[in-house]
Amino acid sequence: MMIDPEVIERIAVDQASLRAGVGLAKPAKWSALGHSLDETLLWGECAGSGARPYRVMVDARDMGSKCTCPSRKFPCKHVIGLLYLCAEQRAPFTPGTPPEWVGEWLARRRPKAAGTAAVTVRSAGDTPDLEAVRQPQGPPPDDDPKAEERRLAAAVKRTEETTQAARDALDTLEQWIGDQLRLGLSAFVDAMPVRCRQIAARLVDGKASALASRVDEMPSRILALPPAERMQAAVVELSQLVQLACAFRSQPDQPAIRRQICTAEPRDSVLTHPETLFVDATWEVVASNQRMQRGKLMMQTTWLLNLDKDGPRFAMLVDFSHGSGMSRGSLPLPGACFRGKVAFYPAPMPLRAILLEHDPLPLTDTLPDWRECPPLRTALNEILLAEPWQLDIPLMLPAGRIVRDESSKLWWHAAKGDIALPLLENVETVWLGSDLPSSVALWANHRITMLAAQSVWGRLSHG
Known part of the structure; x- marks a missing residue:
């Protein structure tokens, strides 16, 4: 049974409950852990200060929950702990018939839970939305026409x-x-x-x-x-x-x-939105990086480059996980190409996307044909005028090279014209002085971070 850690963070009442719940996500504190055969119910008993453990139960269809502790917070820290225990697979949950106390709770709340659908969990590029998690999905019961x-x-x-x-x-x-x-x-x-x-x-x-x-x-x-x-x-x-x-x-x-x-829309909302842009193209995985966010949430960003002539130049995939790292799943490594379809989140300048399907292409010795890039100032100004609050802006750089000035600072210099951009991070020695017919970089705080480049030495990747 899979629970998306981002869903847990979104349903927590406050940061104190979230931290306390993470602290309770330890197998030694729990017993009688289990889930229903259809993976809609989750339960367990958590040791508390008293002689009897607290009985904790969750209905994954709408994230409804119940705990026998006296806390006035809903969900309480024990519910958060149980969800994290399941999401991060820190302890085994036995599949089977729910215990009697879970059945009694479910029977009392059945009118609210009837007809709900399972919560979407851990989809690439999908950040769960709290309003969608709390909102039961599906048609209203037949005996209550006003339910909808x-x-x-x-x-x-x-x-x-x-x-x-x-x-x-x-x-x-x-x-x-x-x-x-x-x-x-x-x-x-x-x-x-x-x-x-x-x-x-x-x-x-x-x-x-x-x-x-x-x-x-x-x-x-x-x-x-x-x-x-x-x-x-x-x-x-x-x-x-x-x-x-x-x-x-x-x-x-x-x-x-x-x-x-607030938060990104759930996957289903993006796929059904009238302004969603669907692009079927040949893509190159330019780069992928991870960084830790607040609440020990690991965010992985993967940058794709559109090698065809139609659609946006770049697509950004975002995935989340709790812990020290996350698996890339079946997505090819940087430098690989595939044929695939992506859905772009509605935006004036579409960038963030969901990967719907992909079919890896055979590896070749030749570099992929990167499309000719527009004037650098034009591309940058177009994005900043539409969304001036953007932090990281992917850019295709024209022919140029990276040099070091007298103070040892690194600069990218265009081969034609007078454009020079300072680098935020160092690059490997092979980048220095090499002719780079085209490059991909991220623009932020008036500096660039090199992601990849084509050179006489072949494809260069940063990081």
Whole structure:
């Protein structure tokens, strides 16, 4: 039985419950672990302070749960612990008939759980949505013709509550930004990790979890820059947050904006959205990287390059997992090509996508034919004008080379014209001075990170 760790994070009442639940996800604390044969029910007994263990049960169809502990939080830390225990497969769950106490609870809640469908779990590029998790799916019972009407009204109400909570969180964020400016940017840069962590926790409580992750990771992005550039980078990032807040207030239902504040849409919503772009093309896996987010959530980003003439140039796949690492599954390694179909999340400049199907292509000794790139300034300005809050922007660089200046800083220089871009990270020696007919890089904080390049030595990969 598989449970998506991101679903657990989204249904947690607050960060305290999430941390406590992670602490309880230890096999030694649990007994009588099991799940139903159809993998819709999950149960277990957790040792508490008393003589009797707490009985914990979860209905995976709508993430409904019950625990015999006296906690007033719903779900409680024991439910969170049970879900993590299952999601990370830290202990075996015996399949079988639910115990009597699970059956009694299920019978009491059956009218609410009837007709629900299983929650989508662990899909590539799919970040679960809390509203979809809490909302039972499927047709209403035949004996209650108004059930569907009530369900839709409840969904609308939840969406409105989430929007209002996010607006309140953005008010708090803007007040916090004003405080940082009044206290001085120099002091802010020095105390960034602590200050950003505090406001990120408040954003989570305000149902702005995507924005919370962005703010929580801001210190690592800025502190990776040279000291002389950190203050300017802080101004840019804070201004982007203000732009994003203004955009959300103006268009809270716009998918690309809401995704930056709250959370990404569930897979089914993307596939059925009228603005979703489907592209069937030949793709090259340019690069793949992992980074740890708040709550020990591992995020894996895979960049695909469209080798055909139709559709967006790049596609970004995002996957999540709890723990120290995650498997790439069946996706080819960087440098490999495949024929596949992707669905792009609705956006002014489609980038994030879901991989629907792929068929690996045979390996060859020749480099894939990368499409001719548009003028660099044109490509960058087009994206920033449409979505000025974007952090990492993939770019196709024209012919050029990487050189080191007198102060040992690395620069990419275009072969034609006067364009020169500083590098954020070092590259292997083979990159230096080599003629690079074309390259792929990420633009962030007025610097680039090289992902891959074609050269006389063959394909070069960074990282």
